[in-house]
Amino acid sequence: MKNETIRNIKKQFKNSKILEITKLSKDLNYSVSSMRKYLKSMGYYRSISDNGKFYTLKMIPDFNEVGLWQEDGKVFSNHGNLHETIIFFIEQSPQGLTSKELSEILGLSCTVTLNKMKQKQLIGSLTSKGKHIYISSNSDISSNQIKLLSLNIEVLPSLEKSIIILVTIINNNNISNSKLLELLSHKGLKLSINELELFLKHYDIQKKNFKQLEYTINICLEKLTGEKYAKEISVFSNKNNFSYNFDKEFENCIIFASQNLKGSFARTFMAKVANSLGKGGQRLAEKKFAWCRDTIRKGQEELNTGISNEDQFSLRGRKKTEVIFPTLEADIKEIVEPSSQADPTFKTDKIYTPLTVNEIYQRLIELEQYQNENFPTPRTINNILNNMKYHPQTVLKTKALKKIPETDAIFEELFKQNKWADETEGVLRLSMDAKAKLKIGEFSRRGKSRQGEIAYDHDFLPDSTLQLFGIFAPVTDDVSFYFHEGNLTADFMVDCLQKLWDKILTKDKPKILALNLDNGPENSSARTQFIKRLVEFKEKNNVGIHLIYYPPYHSKYNPVERVWGVLENHWNGEILLNREKTLGLARTMRYNSMYPNVELVVGEYPKSVSVNKKEMKNYENKLSRLTGLEKWFLVI
Numbered sequence: 001m002k003n004e005t006i007r008n009i010k011k012q013f014k015n016s017k018i019l020e021i022t023k024l025s026k027d028l029n030y031s032v033s034s035m036r037k038y039l040k041s042m043g044y045y046r047s048i049s050d051n052g053k054f055y056t057l058k059m060i061p062d063f064n065e066v067g068l069w070q071e072d073g074k075v076f077s078n079h080g081n082l083h084e085t086i087i088f089f090i091e092q093s094p095q096g097l098t099s100k101e102l103s104e105i106l107g108l109s110c111t112v113t114l115n116k117m118k119q120k121q122l123i124g125s126l127t128s129k130g131k132h133i134y135i136s137s138n139s140d141i142s143s144n145q146i147k148l149l150s151l152n153i154e155v156l157p158s159l160e161k162s163i164i165i166l167v168t169i170i171n172n173n174n175i176s177n178s179k180l181l182e183l184l185s186h187k188g189l190k191l192s193i194n195e196l197e198l199f200l201k202h203y204d205i206q207k208k209n210f211k212q213l214e215y216t217i218n219i220c221l222e223k224l225t226g227e228k229y230a231k232e233i234s235v236f237s238n239k240n241n242f243s244y245n246f247d248k249e250f251e252n253c254i255i256f257a258s259q260n261l262k263g264s265f266a267r268t269f270m271a272k273v274a275n276s277l278g279k280g281g282q283r284l285a286e287k288k289f290a291w292c293r294d295t296i297r298k299g300q301e302e303l304n305t306g307i308s309n310e311d312q313f314s315l316r317g318r319k320k321t322e323v324i325f326p327t328l329e330a331d332i333k334e335i336v337e338p339s340s341q342a343d344p345t346f347k348t349d350k351i352y353t354p355l356t357v358n359e360i361y362q363r364l365i366e367l368e369q370y371q372n373e374n375f376p377t378p379r380t381i382n383n384i385l386n387n388m389k390y391h392p393q394t395v396l397k398t399k400a401l402k403k404i405p406e407t408d409a410i411f412e413e414l415f416k417q418n419k420w421a422d423e424t425e426g427v428l429r430l431s432m433d434a435k436a437k438l439k440i441g442e443f444s445r446r447g448k449s450r451q452g453e454i455a456y457d458h459d460f461l462p463d464s465t466l467q468l469f470g471i472f473a474p475v476t477d478d479v480s481f482y483f484h485e486g487n488l489t490a491d492f493m494v495d496c497l498q499k500l501w502d503k504i505l506t507k508d509k510p511k512i513l514a515l516n517l518d519n520g521p522e523n524s525s526a527r528t529q530f531i532k533r534l535v536e537f538k539e540k541n542n543v544g545i546h547l548i549y550y551p552p553y554h555s556k557y558n559p560v561e562r563v564w565g566v567l568e569n570h571w572n573g574e575i576l577l578n579r580e581k582t583l584g585l586a587r588t589m590r591y592n593s594m595y596p597n598v599e600l601v602v603g604e605y606p607k608s609v610s611v612n613k614k615e616m617k618n619y620e621n622k623l624s625r626l627t628g629l630e631k632w633f634l635v636i
Contacts, residue, residue: 006038008028009024009038009057013056017056018047018072018074018076019054019056020053020054020055021039029577034584042057043059044056044058045076047076048076048081048085049082049108056076068105068106068107083117086114086123089106090134093145096133096145098131099111099114114134121137124142161189165189165191167253168180168184177193177197178193181193181196254273254289258270264299264311266299267299267302268302268303269299270285270291270295271299271300321376321380325369331367332381332385332390334419335355336385336390338411338414338415338418338419339354340352341561342556342564343565348569351391351562352391357378357381357385360381360392361381406629407552410550410629414548414550417548418516422474422475426511426512427512427514428514429474429475429515430471430472430497430513430514431471431474431560432469432471432515432517432523433469433470433555433558433560433561434468434522437465438465438467438576440462440465440577440578440579440582441462441463442577443462443576444457464579466483466579467484467485467492468483471496477592480596481586481598482499482601483579483583484600484605485579486604487605488522488605489522489609490527490529490530490609491529494533494534494537498537501543513543515548516560518549518555518558519550519552519555525634528611529609529610531616531623534636538636545635546635547633547634547635547636548632548633549633566589567589570589586598623636624636
């Protein structure tokens with residue numbers, strides 16, 4: 001199968017040297033992820049243009065002397081993806097490259113990509129002769145590149161002057177560059193129009209972008225928070241009478257730095273300023289800069305010990321209700337779970353419950369741990385229910401078609417037995433059911449696909465059919481799927497249960513199995529072959545069995561039905577073309593973050609196998625049925 005697929009892929013690339021992977025997977029009836037695996041095993045190149053949409057096999061490209069190849073305007077590189085290719089050419093250049101030079105080499109525009117790579121520090125940059133030159137992020141390579149450019153590098157204003165320029169821009173945001181130069185000259189800072197434009201371009205400053213201005217000032221201030229500040233502050237400080245005569249612009253820089261630095265950086269900066277002011281520096285800093293002396297002391301402690309105190313932001317503010325009441329979600333689940341059911345249409349994975357929010361709220365406040373004034377309102381309980389994927393609303397599609405007289409009694413006993421099974425050590429509750437027969441072929445499943453799948457809207461004449469039987473453990477969320485191409489019979493169901501039992505480790509094997517069933521034709525308590533096989537299973541594995549059936553027309557309350565809802569929403573946008581794809585999609589489904597165990601059962605299971613009345617009496621003697629509800633509750 002794999003060799004045939006590889007041959008088909010080679011044929012496609014023989015017709016066209018480059019292909020989009022979506023078209024290739026569509027033509028060969030594979031998912032995009034499966035096609036990538038095949039291409040990976042064969043070896044491929046991905047285009048560095050067009051967002052990497054185009055693929056070609058490794059044997060096809062004829063790269064030029066710089067390692068590039070073009071086909072139909074699409075560019076490929078043997079240096080890797082676009083980022084790796086750009087890094088390669090920059091590191092190979094003795095003096096770095098401009099955006100224009102790189103675009104000419106690659107044959108595509110890469111200005112946006114270069115800016116993103118610079119932000120991620122994948123490459124460096126500097127300005128020379130008014131041009132923005134990109135250099136390597138490798139310190140050894142970049143130092144050589146800078147040496148060759150050193151005679152031509154433009155000189156930017158010092159950090160102190162840069163802060164003055166930035167603060168002036170913030171205070172006078174809507175003025176022109178010429179007006180800004182006049183204001184700076186009044187402050188004793190003389191710049192030419194070219195020097196100002198170079199400064200704005202170097203820091204990539206837009207006057208209306210306050211975040212960028214603040215970020216740039218932070219960079220400058222962080223570089224100035226060392227001895228430079230200490231020396232300049234001490235000039236204006238008198239250690240005897242704490243007099244000071246700070247320059248207003250410099251004072252603004254200090255305040256701005258303390259407001260924009262965060263956490264330990266801010267505290268240590270305050271501590272350095274206070275220390276440089278000498279005796280009484282804490283009081284002076286509190287008076288002049290409105291800093292808290294406790295924060296300054298904390299920063300001084302960090303400076304002395306060299307250990308930064310972690311800011312425990314998670315301990316601040318109001319805690320979530322689930323944190324204040326740690327057992328709330330478990331108690332809600334215990335109230336809601338017994339009466340919850342899956343969406344009968346399987347169009348969503350929602351879980352519906354007939355209980356209203358107010359009724360759930362009333363049941364909660366009856367519990368001792370929630371009888372206090374801090375317990376949340378019903379609206380908060382409603383939000384928690386939504387987060388838990390419970391929907392407390394009555395929907396017409398969830399209403400049962402019929403209701404027999406024993407329904408309420410069955411549910412009452414069923415809730416008791418399920419709770420007993422979940423809480424008792426050595427008892428494992430399993431929910432078992434079969435899904436509707438799966439028709440394999442190019443048939444629509446009424447879902448949505450991003451790949452624009454084309455399918456038939458009628459499932460006539462399928463290529464084949466698959467039976468699916470599921471076993472679900474509600475407490476642990478373990479799911480097992482058993483596929484079969486033959487008949488879905490009682491023998492098949494018990495064989496699947498035996499396969500699951502064999503996988504349970506000996507030390508973890510339960511003493512009792514509680515089985516939730518829906519009284520279908522092949523697994524009802526009246527199906528003689530099913531009862532016979534379960535008795536034999538019990539005797540072979542030395543385990544007790546409790547059969548717990550849901551009432552007629554209420555099978556959607558069976559927990560395994562929720563798994564069918566998740567599975568249907570997982571694959572309803574896909575076409576089940578063959579058996580392998582069907583099993584593969586089932587394996588990638590997740591129920592509460594857990595993947596299922598998927599197995600294909602091989603063998604023949606004939607229909608209409610039964611046990612005669614005389615033989616059945618021997619098996620009935622090994623059963624104990626609940627009086628009044630004999631059909632629904634049995635103990636083997």
